[in-house]
Amino acid sequence: DTAVSQTPKYLVTQMGNDKSIKCEQNLGHDTMYWYKQDSKKFLKIMFSYNNKELIINETVPNRFSPKSPDKAHLNLHINSLELGDSAVYFCASSLRGTGTFHEQYFGPGTRLTVT
Amino acid sequence: TQLLEQSPQFLSIQEGENLTVYCNSSSVFSSLQWYRQEPGEGPVLLVTVVTGGEVKKLKRLTFQFGDARKDSSLHITAAQPGDTGLYLCAGDDNFGNEKLTFGTGTRLTIIP
Numbered sequence: 402d403t404a405v406s407q408t409p410k411y412l413v414t415q416m417g418n419d420k421s422i423k424c425e426q427n428l429g430h431d432t433m434y435w436y437k438q439d440s441k442k443f444l445k446i447m448f449s450y451n452n453k454e455l456i457i458n459e460t461v462p463n464r465f466s467p468k469s470p471d472k473a474h475l476n477l478h479i480n481s482l483e484l485g486d487s488a489v490y491f492c493a494s495s496l497r498g499t500g501t502f503h504e505q506y507f508g509p510g511t512r513l514t515v516t
Numbered sequence: 517t518q519l520l521e522q523s524p525q526f527l528s529i530q531e532g533e534n535l536t537v538y539c540n541s542s543s544v545f546s547s548l549q550w551y552r553q554e555p556g557e558g559p560v561l562l563v564t565v566v567t568g569g570e571v572k573k574l575k576r577l578t579f580q581f582g583d584a585r586k587d588s589s590l591h592i593t594a595a596q597p598g599d600t601g602l603y604l605c606a607g608d609d610n611f612g613n614e615k616l617t618f619g620t621g622t623r624l625t626i627i628p
Contacts, residue, residue: 405558434615441621442553442602442621442623443618443620443621444559444604444618444621445618446615446616446618449615457615491558491559493558502546502547502549502564502566502608503608503615503616504549504561504564505549505551505559505561505606505616506561507558507559507560508558509556509557509558510556510557510558
């Protein structure tokens with residue numbers, strides 16, 4: 402009965418490779434997010450989708466491309482991986498609407514290591 | 517750019533002691549949330565405060581939203597090793613941009 406799940410949990414790859422991270426939520430939420438947490442534990446939003454529509458696109462290199470096939474899934478594809486992409490990536494979901502406060506439900510994270 | 521500064525950045529105390537973590541900004545937020553993150557896991561929502569001056573209690577944790585809705589505090593009474601983790605505040609400016617601004621984080625360690 403996992404609420405927000407991500408795969409894989411760990412990802413080790415070499416510079417220049419392309420990789421994808423998958424995320425699924427079964428909470429019935431309509432908004433999903435990708436965050437990056439750096440080594441200092443600072444959590445920064447990258448993208449957000451509401452009902453499959455991109456609504457937030459922070460200053461992220463265009464090597465990062467999110468895709469939302471439906472409102473329960475949000476995947477992240479990264480092209481030409483660089484050393485600086487090493488971080489923990491979190492998927493999250495929330496419910497949008499009057500009386501909501503964008504309270505986030507996070508997945509367990511994907512630790513990406515680029516060598 | 518909104519910024520939420522948390523203090524202290526690191527805190528290590530003995531079991532049974534009390535502590536307070538602060539979350540400060542120059543911006544006004546319509547609501548503010550506190551999360552706790554344990555190693556290897558994602559942040560977990562603890563509480564949301566909405567009204568200026570609001571106080572919420574969660575067992576030994578007391579959360580307060582500043583009167584001007586620019587700051588918040590988290591007070592833990594009689595800390596226990598299970599309280600160890602990274603505490604993050606997050607503000608919602610409700611300007612329709614659908615995102616939270618997360619604080620810089622406080623890493624709390626409770627020594628048995």
